[in-house]
Amino acid sequence: MEYSISGDEVTLTWKLPSNLPDDIVQPVSVHLRVKTDGVTADTYELENAPENYTYSSYDSSREYRFTVKVMGSVDTSEPHISDLRYSPGKTVVIE
16 A cells, blocks of 8 residues: 655555455445544545545644555355455554
8 A cells, every 4th residue: 555645635545456255246345444643533435446545634743544444245144144354454654
């Protein structure tokens, strides 16, 4: 995952996996968590397999952690099996 900063905007870019398990319903979504100074500030669910996002509330005097995880739905009728799967994720820290 990479990022660039321009004024009060941070643009994050990432690559989605080229191979996903067969039971994942496509397109996948991306779960994005933003922590500011160690506290969760925002959480987003980005649909339709995006590979970038621009965060527009950046303040250079604070520390940010952006965590991106691939989130896929699974077609299951089993009540004891979750219908969502998350990747381990990648985190970028901006100090």
